[in-house]
Amino acid sequence: MEQFFQQLLNGLAVGxxxxxxxxxxxxxxxxxxxxxxxxxxxxxxGAYLGLTLLVSCNIAAVLPPTAAVLVIFLMVALLAAxxxxxxxxxAYRPLRNAGRLSAVVSALGASIxxxxxxxxxxxxxxxxxxxxxxxxxxxxxxxxxxxxVRLLIIFASVVLMVALSAFIQRTRTxxxxxxxxxxxxxxxxxxxxxxxxxxxxxxxxxxxxxxxGLMVGIYYxxxxxxxxxSYGLKALTAAILGGIGNxxxxxxxxxxxGIIEALAAGYVSMAWKDAIAFLVLIFILIIRPTGILGExxxxxx
Amino acid sequence: xxxxxxxxxxxxxxxxxxxNDLSFNVEEGSIVGLIGPNGAGKTTVFNCITGNYTPETGSxxxxxxxxxxxxxxxxxxxxIARTFQTIRLFGRLPVLENVLAGRHCRMKxxxxxxxxxxxPQRREExxxxxxxxxxxxxxxxxxxxxEPAGGLSYGNQxxxxxxxxxxxxxxxxxxxxxxxxxxxxxxxxxxxxIRHIRNxxxxxxxxxxxxxxxxxxxxxxxxxxxxxxxAQGKPEDVRRNPxxxxxxxxxxxxxx
Amino acid sequence: xxLQDLRTPISVGLAIVLLVLPLVCNAYWLxxxxxxxxxxxxxxxxNVILGQAGIFHMGHAAFFAVGAYTTAVLNTLYHWPVLWxxxxxxxxxxxxxxxxxxxIIHLRGDxxxxxxxGIVEIVRIALLNDVAGLTGGSNGIFGxxxxxxxxxxxxxxxxxxxxxWCMVGVSLLLFRCLWQSRFGRALNYIKEDDIAAEGCxxxxxxxxxxxxxxxxxxAGMAGTVYAAKMTTIxxxxxxxxxxxxIFAVVILSGGSQLGVLISAFLFIGLPELLREFHDAxxxxxxxxxxxxxxxxxxxxxxxxxxxxxVAENSSSQGVSxxxxxxxxxxxx
Numbered sequence: 105m106e107q108f109f110q111q112l113l114n115g116l117a118v119g120x121x122x123x124x125x126x127x128x129x130x131x132x133x134x135x136x137x138x139x140x141x142x143x144x145x146x147x148x149x150g151a152y153l154g155l156t157l158l159v160s161c162n163i164a165a166v167l168p169p170t171a172a173v174l175v176i177f178l179m180v181a182l183l184a185a186x187x188x189x190x191x192x193x194x195a196y197r198p199l200r201n202a203g204r205l206s207a208v209v210s211a212l213g214a215s216i217x218x219x220x221x222x223x224x225x226x227x228x229x230x231x232x233x234x235x236x237x238x239x240x241x242x243x244x245x246x247x248x249x250x251x252x253v254r255l256l257i258i259f260a261s262v263v264l265m266v267a268l269s270a271f272i273q274r275t276r277t278x279x280x281x282x283x284x285x286x287x288x289x290x291x292x293x294x295x296x297x298x299x300x301x302x303x304x305x306x307x308x309x310x311x312x313x314x315x316x317g318l319m320v321g322i323y324y325x326x327x328x329x330x331x332x333x334s335y336g337l338k339a340l341t342a343a344i345l346g347g348i349g350n351x352x353x354x355x356x357x358x359x360x361x362g363i364i365e366a367l368a369a370g371y372v373s374m375a376w377k378d379a380i381a382f383l384v385l386i387f388i389l390i391i392r393p394t395g396i397l398g399e400x401x402x403x404x405x
Numbered sequence: 406x407x408x409x410x411x412x413x414x415x416x417x418x419x420x421x422x423x424x425n426d427l428s429f430n431v432e433e434g435s436i437v438g439l440i441g442p443n444g445a446g447k448t449t450v451f452n453c454i455t456g457n458y459t460p461e462t463g464s465x466x467x468x469x470x471x472x473x474x475x476x477x478x479x480x481x482x483x484x485i486a487r488t489f490q491t492i493r494l495f496g497r498l499p500v501l502e503n504v505l506a507g508r509h510c511r512m513k514x515x516x517x518x519x520x521x522x523x524x525p526q527r528r529e530e531x532x533x534x535x536x537x538x539x540x541x542x543x544x545x546x547x548x549x550x551x552e553p554a555g556g557l558s559y560g561n562q563x564x565x566x567x568x569x570x571x572x573x574x575x576x577x578x579x580x581x582x583x584x585x586x587x588x589x590x591x592x593x594x595x596x597x598x599i600r601h602i603r604n605x606x607x608x609x610x611x612x613x614x615x616x617x618x619x620x621x622x623x624x625x626x627x628x629x630x631x632x633x634x635x636a637q638g639k640p641e642d643v644r645r646n647p648x649x650x651x652x653x654x655x656x657x658x659x660x661x
Numbered sequence: 662x663x664l665q666d667l668r669t670p671i672s673v674g675l676a677i678v679l680l681v682l683p684l685v686c687n688a689y690w691l692x693x694x695x696x697x698x699x700x701x702x703x704x705x706x707x708n709v710i711l712g713q714a715g716i717f718h719m720g721h722a723a724f725f726a727v728g729a730y731t732t733a734v735l736n737t738l739y740h741w742p743v744l745w746x747x748x749x750x751x752x753x754x755x756x757x758x759x760x761x762x763x764x765i766i767h768l769r770g771d772x773x774x775x776x777x778x779g780i781v782e783i784v785r786i787a788l789l790n791d792v793a794g795l796t797g798g799s800n801g802i803f804g805x806x807x808x809x810x811x812x813x814x815x816x817x818x819x820x821x822x823x824x825x826w827c828m829v830g831v832s833l834l835l836f837r838c839l840w841q842s843r844f845g846r847a848l849n850y851i852k853e854d855d856i857a858a859e860g861c862x863x864x865x866x867x868x869x870x871x872x873x874x875x876x877x878x879x880a881g882m883a884g885t886v887y888a889a890k891m892t893t894i895x896x897x898x899x900x901x902x903x904x905x906x907i908f909a910v911v912i913l914s915g916g917s918q919l920g921v922l923i924s925a926f927l928f929i930g931l932p933e934l935l936r937e938f939h940d941a942x943x944x945x946x947x948x949x950x951x952x953x954x955x956x957x958x959x960x961x962x963x964x965x966x967x968x969x970x971v972a973e974n975s976s977s978q979g980v981s982x983x984x985x986x987x988x989x990x991x992x993x
Contacts, residue, residue, distance in 0.1 A: 139771055195951045202958030204770075205717070209912045212905050213950025220944035337778065337901070344775045379786040382779035389772055390764050455860065481862030493857035495850055501969060505843075506850050510862030512843045516871060519842035520835045526842065533843075534969050550971060573862050 109248055111370040112363060117254045117323065119362020120261025124316040125339030126346070126354035127268060128188075128309030134285035134349040135298075135305050137204060141211040142191055144336015145218035146310040150184045150317025151327040152222055158234050173322075177315055184314020185307040187218075192306040215332070222329040230328035233321040257323050264312060265355050272351055281305060285349060334378075338365075341385050347398020356396060361385075408433040408577055408608050409454070409485075414463035414473070416449055416632075423449045424632040426463070431577070431625075436599065436609040438619045438640075441629035442652055447612045448490055450629070451579055454610075455487045456480040467577070482510050486570035490581040490612070492562045494569075496555030500546060503554045503565055504537035507572030540568040544598060560591040567598065571607070578602060580611040584618055596622055620644070628652070668962065672919055679826055683819045691818040693933045695890060698825035699883055701925040704910040705832050705918065706879030711908065712916040712964075713845060714872040715852030717770050720777030721907045723761075723784040724754040724877035726899035728884025730788065733802040733894055734795050743808035747885040754881025755874045762873040766866055781904050788896035801895030808889045821890050828886065832879065833918050841967050848872055913953055915960025923961055927953070 125147050132140045157163060157179055163172045195214045199207040241252040272278040283291040284301045292298050320335070321327050342361040346353025361381055368380040388396065409431040416424040424446045431437050439447050452458040454465060456477035465473040472480055486507065495503050512533055514526040541547040544564040549557065554565055563583055570578050583599070584592045592615060599622055603609050613619045619626065619640065626643045628636040636646045643649055683691060707721045728750035735741040735749065765776050791798035807816040808824075815824055839845050847868045850858035859865045888894050910928050914920030931949060935942040 133771070139774065195955070198955045199958050202954075205711075205912045206954045206958045206960070208774075209909045210951045210954040212909060213947045213952075213954065216943055216947030216950065218947070220941070220947060224940055224944060333901075337782070340775060341779070344772060348771060375790050376786060379783045382783050385779055386765065386776055389768055389776060393768050393772060395772070457856075457860070476864075477859045478862045478864045481860070486862075487860060489857065489860070493854055493860070495853040495857065498849060498853060499966060501971070502846060502849075502967065505846060506858065506861040506863065509843055509847060509850075514843055516839070516844055516875065519844040520839045522838045522842070530842065531970070535972060538971055550969075551966070569861060 106248060107370060108367075109246075110250075111366045113248075113250055113254055113258070115363035115366030116359060117257040117261075117362070118366060119342075119359035120258050120265075121316045121319055121323070121358075122335070122339045122342045122362050123355045123358025124261050124264060124312045124319070125335060126343040126358045127265070127351065128313040129340050129343040130346070130348055130351060130354035131281070131305045131309045133343070134351075135281065135288070135302050136196070136200075136207075137349075138196065138207050139211065139340065139348075140191075140196075140309070141208065141336070142195070142214035142218055143309065143313055144332035144334075144339070145215050145222070146184050146187055146191070146332075147313040147317040147320075147335055147339075148222055148327075148329060148332035149187055149218065150180050150314025151321045151331065152226055152231075152317075152329075153183050153314065154180045154318035154321050155231055155233060155327065177318060180318045181311040181315045184317070185311035188306045188310025188313075189303060191218075191310075192303060215336075219329060219332060226329065228329065230326055233325045233327065235325060238322055238325065253323060257319055260319060261316075264315065268308070268312070269351065277301075277304065338378075338381065341381060345385050345388060345395055347395030350395070350397045350399075353395055353397035360396075406433045407431070408468060409610070410466040411450075411454075412464045412466070414450075414453060414460045414465060416446075416453055416458055416460050422632055424453065424460070427629075427632070427634055428463075429627050429634060429637060431608060431610055433576075433608055434603065434606065435624045436603050436611070436622050438623035438626045439610065439612050439629065440614075440616075440619060440626055441635075445629040446632040447629055448581060449632075451487065451581055451610075451612065454480075455485060455579060478510065481573055481575075484574070484576035485579060486573045486575035486577075487579040488563070488566035488570055488581055488583060490585065492559075492566060494554040494562055494565060497553055499551050500541065500554050500557070500565060501534070501537060501550040504540055504568050504572045505533060507540075507569040508533045508537055510573055537568075537572050540572050543571065543601070544568045545594075559586040560588065563587065564595075564598070567602075571602065575607060577608045577610060580609065580613075582612055582614060584613055584615045592618055668919060668965075671923075675919075675922060683822055688818050690933075691822055693930065695818065695821050695825050697925050697929045698822070698829050699887055699890075700907065700910060700929050701829050701922055702825070702832060702883040702886075703880055703907045704914065704921045704925055705829070705836055706876040706883070707907050708911050708914065708916065708918070708921055709836065709839070709848070709879075710872045710876040711911050712914070713840065713852065714848040714869060716869060716872065717774040718777045718873070718876075719774050719904050719908050720779075720781040721876070721880055722899045722901070722903040723777075723781045724758055724880035725884045725887070725903070726784050726788065726896075727754040727757045727877075728881025729888040729894050729899070730796055730802070730884070731881065732885040732888040733805050736805050736888075737802055738795070743806055743885065743889045744810060747882050750885040751878040751881040754884065755878040758873045758877030759870065762870055766869050766873070778901060778904070781899070781901050785896050785900055788899070796896075799896060801893060801898075803893040805888050805892045805894070807892070815889070821886075825886055828882070829922075837918060840964070844868075844871075846967075909950060913950075913957075913960055915957070915963040917962040917964040920960060920962035920964075 128143045129140060132138060154176055157176050163175055167175060191214055195210045196207055199210055239252045239256055243250045243252055243255055272281060280296045280301055283296055284298055288298050338361060339358065342357035343354045345361060346357025364384050365377050365381050369377040372380060407430045412428050413426045414424055415422065415426055427450065439450060441447055449458065453460045456475050459474045464471055467483055467485060472483065495506065512529050514529055518526040538547060538550065541550055544567055546561060546565055546568065554562065557565060567583065584595055587595060596618060599609055623640055626637065626640050627634060628643060628649050630652045635648045635652060636643050682694060703721060703725060707718065710716050710718045731750040731753040732743060732746040735746045736743050761780055765773060768776060788796045789799050796802065807814055815821060847863045850863055851865055851868060855865050906928055910921065910924045914924035932942055932946050935945050938945060
C-alpha cells in the first residue's frame with residue numbers, strides 16, 4: 105500500500121509537469137488548430153536556461169534560495185515565452201492560411217532546429233542540475249515519508265494551473281482566447297485582434313512549458329538536449345487524452361498520464377511503461393474518439 | 406406501389422425530440438414535398454432515411470426492405486440518392502469527377518484491377534465517364550465538365566449535386582432545398598429538371614421553402630411541425646388546412 | 662518559371678540521371694541513393710494514405726519495421742531466401758495495419774495522428790523488449806543473408822541501387838494507375854469531404870482501411886529490402902523520427918509522384934550534402950524544413966488533374982434534358 109501511495113504521488117508530480125507542457129499544446133491547438141511539435145523543445149530550452157541562470161549568473165548567491173527559485177522561475181518563463189513568440193512569427197504565421205499539415209512539417213522542422221541549437225550551444229552530453237536549490241527535506245504524511253521536492257513540484261504545477269484557469273475564465277483577455285478558439289472568423293468580426301491573441305497564446309504556452317523544463321531539472325537533477333522529444337510526446341499524448349483544445353482536459357490528461365505511467369512502472373514493467381501509456385491513450389480514444397473532455401462535434405448536415 | 410415507408414420514426418438529440426412518431430409513405434413515381442417551418446425536423450427526416458442518423462424508434466422500409474440504421478453508402482447502393490442542404494461538393498475536384506463519385510457504387514473494379522488497369526476496368530471506366538457526361542448534359546453542365554466544382558455558381562452547384570445523385574442510378578432521389586440560392590429563372594428551369602427526373606421513373610422527395618415551386622410540382626405534401634406530421638395530402642388540400650395555416654401564420658405566409 | 666511546366670523535362674531528366682548515376686557515382690553516394698530509393702518507396706506508399714486519402718498517419722515506420730523484422734526472422738531463423746520473404750513481409754505489415762487500423766480508423770485528424778505516433782512507439786518498445794523472444798531486443802537481428810535473384814547474388818551497392826530503383830519504378834507505374842481509377846478517386850473524395858463521399862455511396866471506412874493496408878504492404882516490402890541491404894536491423898532504425906521524415910517527404914512533395922521523388926532527394930540527400938557542417942548539420946536541416954514549407958506551403962508539385970477521354974458530342978451545347986432522355990410521359 106505504501107508503494108502504491110508513493111507511486112501515486114510520484115505520478116502526480118510527473119503528471120503535473122506533463123499537464124503544464126500539455127497546456128501549451130492544447131492552447132495553441134485551440135486557437136490555431138496546429139500541433140506545435142516544437143513545444144517539447146521549448147521545454148528543453150526552459151530546462152537549459154534555468155541551468156545557465158543558476159550556474160553562471162549566480163543568483164543563488166545574491167538572494168535567499170526561495171526568492172532565487174522564484175526569480176529564476178519567472179526569468180525562465182519569460183525567456184521561453186519569447187522563444188515561443190519568435191517561433192510563431194517565423195515558422196507558423198506565414199503558414200496560417202496554408203494546409204494544416206504544412207504547418208505541422210514546419211513545426212517538426214522547428215523542433216529539429218531548436219533541439220540541435222541547444223545541442224550546439226551546450227554540447228551533446230547531459231547536464232546535472234546544481235543541487236543547492238533542490239529542497240531536501242522530507243515530509244511525513246499519513247505515515248509516508250515523502251520527499252519535499254515532490255510535494256513542491258505538485259504544489260507549483262497546481263498553482264500555475266489554477267492561475268491559468270482563473271485567467272482564462274475570469275478575464276476579458278481569457279474570454280477573447282476562448283472566443284478565438286471557438287471561431288477565429290467570428291472573433292475577428294467581434295473586434296478581437298486574432299493575431300494578438302495568437303501571439304499571447306504563444307507567450308503563455310511556451311512560458312508554462314519553459315517553467316516545466318526548470319521543474320524537471322530541479323526534480324530529476326539531470327537534463328539532456330533530447331528530453332523535449334520524450335516529454336513533448338508524453339504531454340501531447342496527455343493533451344489528446346483530455347481532448348485537445350480543452351484546457352481542463354490537458355490538466356486532467358496530464359495528471360492521469362503521470363499516474364498511469366507511475367503505476368505501470370511500479371506494478372507492470374519499467375521497460376513497457378511508455379508503451380502502456382500509449383495503449384491507454386488508444387483504448388480511451390476508441391471509447392471516446394475526441395478525448396475525455398473534448399466535445400463531440402456532430403457535423404451539421 | 407409504396408416505395409418508401411416510414412413507420413413511427415422518432416429521433417432524439419440529447420433529450421430534444423427532433424422527430425416524433427412520424428409515419429408516411431412515398432408512392433413510386435411520385436413527386437412528394439416535405440414542408441414545414443424552420444426547425445420542424447425536415448432535414449432530420451432526410452438524414453434518417455439516408456442513413457446519416459439512426460432513428461431511436463420506428464422503422465423505415467425502402468422497397469419493402471428495412472433500411473433504418475444501415476450506413477449511408479449501403480442505402481445509396483440500394484437506390485436512394487441525396488443532395489445536401491448545405492452544398493457538399495468536392496470543391497477542388499473537377500465537375501466530372503464529382504459526378505463520377507455518384508457512379509462509384511455502380512462500378513466494380515477492385516484494387517488490383519485498378520492498379521493494373523485491366524481491360525474490364527478500362528471498359529467500366531469509359532462507360533462511367535460516358536454515363537456521367539450524360540447526367541451533366543441532363544442538368545446542362547456538360548460544357549463545364551473539367552472546371553473545379555467550387556468555381557460554379559450557386560445554382561449550378563445545386564444542379565451538379567443532382568447530377569451526382571442521378572449518376573448512382575437511384576430509384577428515389579432526395580433533394581434538400583434544391584432551389585435554395587437560385588434566382589427565378591434558375592428555379593423555373595429546376596422545375597423542369599425535377600419533372601424530367603420523375604419522367605425517367607425516379608421518385609422524388611424534396612424539402613423546399615419556395616412554396617410556388619412546391620405547389621407547382623408536388624403531387625403530395627407532407628407538413629411537419631415540431632417533428633410531427635400535422636397534415637398530408639394534395640397541395641391544394643394542404644394549403645387550405647387550418648392547422649397548416651396556423652403553423653405558417655406569422656412565419657412567412659406571404660410566400661403562399 | 663513555374664515548376665509545374667517543367668514536369669516532363671524533370672521526369673525525363675531524373676530517369677536518365679538515375680539510370681547512369683551508378684557509372685559516375687562513388688560508393689558512398691551510391692549508398693545514399695539506395696537510401697533515397699528506399700525512402701521514395703516508403704513515401705510513395707504513405708502518399709496513398711496521407712496524400713491521396715488525407716488520413717493523418719505519422720506511423721509509417723511501424724509497418725516498415727514489421728516488414729523488416731519479418732524478413733529478418735524468416736531468414737535468420739528459418740533460412741528462407743530473402744527475396745522470398747518479401748511478399749510475406751508485405752502481408753505481415755498489411756495484416757498488422759488491418760488489425761491496428763480497424764478500431765481507430767474513425768478517429769478524426771489529429772487524434773489519428775497521435776495514435777499512429779503511439780503505434781510506432783509501441784512497436785519500437787515491443788521490439789526493444791524482445792517480444793516473443795524473436796526480435797533480439799535492443800541489439801536487433803544480425804546476419805541477414807544477401808538476396809539472390811535468379812541465382813545472382815545481390816550484395817554490391819550498384820546491385821542494390823538497381824533493385825531499389827526498379828521497385829520504385831514499378832511502384833510509380835502501379836500507383837499512378839491506381840490514382841487514375843475509381844479507387845484513387847474514392848480516396849480523393851474522402852480527403853475532400855468524407856461525409857459527402859459516404860453520402861454518394863463510397864464505403865469510407867473500407868477505403869480508408871484499404872489505403873492503410875496497401876500502404877503498409879508496400880512499407881513491409883521496403884522493409885525486406887532494408888533488412889537485406891543492412892544485414893543488421895535494430896529497433897532504433899524504426900523510431901518516431903523515421904516516421905517524421907517519411908511524413909515530411911510526402912507533405913513537401915505536394916502529393917504528386919514526381920514531387921515525392923524530388924522531395925525524397927531533398928530530405929535524404931540534403932543531410933548528406935551538409936556533412937561538412939558536422940554538428941550543425943541537423944540544425945540547418947531543421948531550418949531548411951521550415952524554410953521549404955514557408956516557401957512552398959502547398960508542396961513542391963501538387964498532383965495534376967486526371968485526364969478523361971470525353972466523347973465530344975456534336976450537339977453538346979445547350980442540350981435540353983429532352984434530347985437526352987426519352988420521356989414520352991411528360992406531364993405538361
